[in-house]
Amino acid sequence: MKLKVNKDLCIGCGACQAVCPEVFEIEDDGFAGVIVDEIKEELKEDAIDAKEGCPTGAIEEVKDSD
Numbered sequence: 001m002k003l004k005v006n007k008d009l010c011i012g013c014g015a016c017q018a019v020c021p022e023v024f025e026i027e028d029d030g031f032a033g034v035i036v037d038e039i040k041e042e043l044k045e046d047a048i049d050a051k052e053g054c055p056t057g058a059i060e061e062v063k064d065s066d
């Protein structure tokens with residue numbers, strides 16, 4: 001599973017980083033970013049919690065196109 005943050009929606013609240021700091025980090029621009037490529041199996045639950053907990057729905061799953 002891969003995730004990304006839609007910076008147009010992110011408000012930089014930091015909730016995702018609080019829930020799953022192994023995957024999300026507030027970057028220099030003040031908005032969250034995903035700091036890993038593929039989400040490891042053991043982090044998926046926390047990462048999905050963070051995705052579902054994002055107040056603006058800015059965290060999106062990246063679907064492999066092929």
Ligand code: SF4
Pocket residue numbers: 005009010011012013014015016017024031032053054055056057058059
């Ligand atoms: S929880 Fe959502 S709005 Fe808040 S910093 Fe993370 S991606 Fe941005």
